Amino acid sequence: MGDTVEDNEIDRISELPPFIVHQIMSHLLVKEVAQTSILSKRWQYLQRSFPIFDFDEAYRYFMEISCPIFFRSKRGRLRINIRRFIEYVNASLLRFCELKFSMQKLRILISLLDIKESSCVLDKWIGLATENGVKELDFDVRTLTDSAYTLPGIIFSAKLLTTLKLAGCKLEQPSDTIRFLSLKSLTLNYVCISEVMLQKITSECVLLEELSMSNCWGAKRVHVFEAWMLVEIPHMKLKKM
Amino acid sequence: MSTAATADASSSGDTTEGSVRLLTLQSEDGEVFEVKETIATQSVTIKGMVDDDCATSTIPVCNVTGRTLAMVIEWWNKHEIGAVSNEKELKEWESQFDTIDDKSDRDDVYDLLMAANYLNIPTLLDCCTSAVAEAIKGKSTDEMREFFDIKSDFDEKEEDALRKENQWAFEN
Numbered sequence: 220m221g222d223t224v225e226d227n228e229i230d231r232i233s234e235l236p237p238f239i240v241h242q243i244m245s246h247l248l249v250k251e252v253a254q255t256s257i258l259s260k261r262w263q264y265l266q267r268s269f270p271i272f273d274f275d276e277a278y279r280y281f282m283e284i285s286c287p288i289f290f291r292s293k294r295g296r297l298r299i300n301i302r303r304f305i306e307y308v309n310a311s312l313l314r315f316c317e318l319k320f321s322m323q324k325l326r327i328l329i330s331l332l333d334i335k336e337s338s339c340v341l342d343k344w345i346g347l348a349t350e351n352g353v354k355e356l357d358f359d360v361r362t363l364t365d366s367a368y369t370l371p372g373i374i375f376s377a378k379l380l381t382t383l384k385l386a387g388c389k390l391e392q393p394s395d396t397i398r399f400l401s402l403k404s405l406t407l408n409y410v411c412i413s414e415v416m417l418q419k420i421t422s423e424c425v426l427l428e429e430l431s432m433s434n435c436w437g438a439k440r441v442h443v444f445e446a447w448m449l450v451e452i453p454h455m456k457l458k459k460m
Numbered sequence: 461m462s463t464a465a466t467a468d469a470s471s472s473g474d475t476t477e478g479s480v481r482l483l484t485l486q487s488e489d490g491e492v493f494e495v496k497e498t499i500a501t502q503s504v505t506i507k508g509m510v511d512d513d514c515a516t517s518t519i520p521v522c523n524v525t526g527r528t529l530a531m532v533i534e535w536w537n538k539h540e541i542g543a544v545s546n547e548k549e550l551k552e553w554e555s556q557f558d559t560i561d562d563k564s565d566r567d568d569v570y571d572l573l574m575a576a577n578y579l580n581i582p583t584l585l586d587c588c589t590s591a592v593a594e595a596i597k598g599k600s601t602d603e604m605r606e607f608f609d610i611k612s613d614f615d616e617k618e619e620d621a622l623r624k625e626n627q628w629a630f631e632n
Contacts, residue, residue: 228563228609231570232592239573239589246593253629257601257622258610280628307628 233261240265249276267314270321274308275328275359298332305340316347326357334368342371349377359386367411375399385410392416397423404429414438484518491526492518499536504580523578528571535584558587560595566607
């Protein structure tokens with residue numbers, strides 16, 4: 220504040236249009252993007268307004284911190300790491316949404332010890348992404364138990380969503396109509412989905428070009444009709460229940 | 461009488477060389493370049509002008525110096541279909557743009573970024589943003605500030621708080 224640094228050099232990088240800085244950030248690792256936030260207030264803003272969220276990679280870093288040595292404390296450490304990760308994701312998403320920019324991509328990989336406890340947080344994240352016009356959504360939920368996380372109905376109102384990738388979730392039939400007006404690609408892995416629901420998606424998502432399913436359960440047969448653009452079902456593998 | 465010497469430079473931008481139309485581009489500092497339309501339309505901005513029939517006279521390229529514009533034209537020439545026989549050769553040639561060794565390289569990349577933005581040249585924009593990203597990688601916060609001349613306007617307390625908030629990103 221008080222220091223008088225003599226510097227004739229001009230900071231041109233900070234003056235670049237934000238979308239160019241964001242394009243620069245898109246070439247960096249999640250970790251490296253987070254590091255830029257402490258460069259200056261301008262960079263803090265640029266980092267917070269970066270519309271691509273990859274909490275999949277960030278999750279790895281969180282889990283790497285303080286690797287447990289004793290088995291007894293493993294679950295406890297895991298619980299703390301997951302909680303810290305959830306808090307971080309939560310804070311980042313809320314700050315971004317305050318800016319009212321549209322979200323390009325949200326990718327989350329998370330392990331949960333207790334689905335009941337955490338599902339409202341995940342619901343909130345999907346709600347925020349949907350409200351902010353997310354285009355790519357990639358949700359991978361891993362649990363230690365057999366139960367799967369049920370996706371909230373609000374996901375079906377993501378009108379701008381073009382790519383949806385789900386793993387370890389349950390996709391239940393919504394009470395409302397499906398409004399995936401832009402959905403082109405749908406990938407389901409370890410997803411519980413009923414025949415009726417599959418039918419609904421393939422017939423109501425008019426732009427759907429690619430449907431990929433592996434290790435899914437809940438449906439014995441797949442009838443794909445009225446889906447004129449549907450061109451590829453690469454890994455069709457249905458697990459019987 | 462020196463009219464003959466100047467006639468060439470002041471001629472209309474709508475000239476042709478064989479069957480290829482030439483466009484005249486003028487940099488901010490007054491340098492004039494004649495470029496084949498097929499090459500210059502790698503710029504989405506110029507392509508729009510051509511499509512709208514607005515490229516018949518000299519096209520002013522604001523905020524771009526002659527030196528930078530020359531580099532942009534070199535980029536276009538190399539990226540013209542058929543100019544380079546294979547992808548590997550093109551990548552090798554591009555490497556002069558995508559590595560930043562010192563502050564002078566850095567400033568060239570800034571200039572190219574601004575030109576790529578103004579002229580809307582996606583391939584050049586991507587190459588230059590990737591170059592800056594490479595220069596960021598592996599640098600500590602202080603090294604980054606030094607190299608890019610970024611002045612921190614955080615006080616110590618604020619910086620510590622932020623570092624703590626993003627602790628995971630600074631470990632290992």
